[in-house]
Amino acid sequence: VEAEVVEAARRSSPGPLEQAIWNILLRVAPEEAAALREFAKKFRTVTYSPAGELARIRAELTAPEAAAAWQLLEEMADTLCPKDPRGKKD
Known part of the structure; x- marks a missing residue:
């Protein structure tokens, strides 16, 4: 995962980088991504x-x-x- 994030950081500005990291997280750890999304809802x-x-x-x-x-x-x-x-x- 680290290598993918570093590569995305080399070619992306902050907004697209955030989306790229989120896509990586969704792919490699979908349960954790879902838990993060639920956690974030508490701060809406x-x-x-x-x-x-x-x-x-x-x-x-x-x-x-x-x-x-x-x-x-x-x-x-x-x-x-x-x-x-x-x-x-x-």
């Missing part, structure tokens, strides 16, 4: 703070939950009026 938090016309949402989620939430936000942002000057930022 979502807060909503209204501020007039705008609001802030802050979420600490597991990686799959965050990916699903981001996809929903992207889909919702795609339905905004094309003349909306704010656009969306990645």
